[in-house]
Amino acid sequence: DYRLTYYTPDYETKDTDILAAFRVTPQPGVPPEEAGAAVAAESSTGTWTTVWTDGLTSLDRYKGRCYHIEPVPGEESQFIAYVAYPLDLFEEGSVTNMFTSIVGNVFGFKALRALRLEDLRIPTAYVKTFQGPPHGIQVERDKLNKYGRPLLGCTIKPKLGLSAKNYGRAVYECLRGGLDFTKDDENVNSQPFMRWRDRFLFCAEAIYKSQAETGEIKGHYLNA
Structure with a gap:
């Protein structure tokens, strides 16, 4: 149950968080909170089962968090899940690394019938890690x-x-x-x-x- 760890409605986002809004369609019988938490988990520190190596790191520091979820008006069984990612999850100056996590294997996650990234907020703190062209x-x-x-x-x-x-x-x-x-x-x-x-x-x-x-x-x- 990902909700126990990755669904945190009381979380207050930070200026340094990368914020993503996903349109999710859960599989039948999967609660929207579980679907949103699953997206946050699978795109950050989550694993499909409990592993003993979880105790070797601070998951609470590095995990993605589904902090809000709301139904899509006029659409049946579709929700917008808002997920916050701590900046330390991503290599500095790497679009590839960021998108591999956020729009990578999570799109094949079996708890979801459909998933689409609707919006993304990249904080200034991460933008500044991109050095730009080596010369002009x-x-x-x-x-x-x-x-x-x-x-x-x-x-x-x-x-x-x-x-x-x-x-x-x-x-x-x-x-x-x-x-x-x-x-x-x-x-x-x-x-x-x-x-x-x-x-x-x-x-x-x-x-x-x-x-x-x-x-x-x-x-x-x-x-x-």
Whole structure:
């Protein structure tokens, strides 16, 4: 019974808590408080059974808490469960870690018939752990040795389907034709028709060749 540990209606949220609002549809016979508590448990410190290692940590400090639950107006057997997560549950500056917990395996939890994340409040304390890009436009200008004008670039098209060799050819033609840089489309990763390493090698060849012919520094942004 998750309600005994993870349903805490008297809890007062903190400014540093990550707050999530889930629309939950419990399985028949599962009380909404149990469903909300199950979401809080499975997305934080909960386990489907009692384990002796629970005594080796402070679950009360790290657990998620379902602190409020209310029915969805006009919808049968649907509820909004509000869950608070302590900041220490998440790695600093990691969107991946945060979403793995909050929208990860909890969506396959068998106590629920349906679940949807409706809203999320990320506190300033967590936002500040994200350092942003390692460098900005000035560093890019320094690397390309381009000042006093906008940088001109493009995305290689078609974004999918080119072989690595033809992709590199397109990069060369763009850079040789006057562009400062080219870039991968976000859909391009390491697909069977163009592996990442092959694309890297042909793009590097295109950059060096265009630099030698134009006397300018060129660049290509690879999607890793």
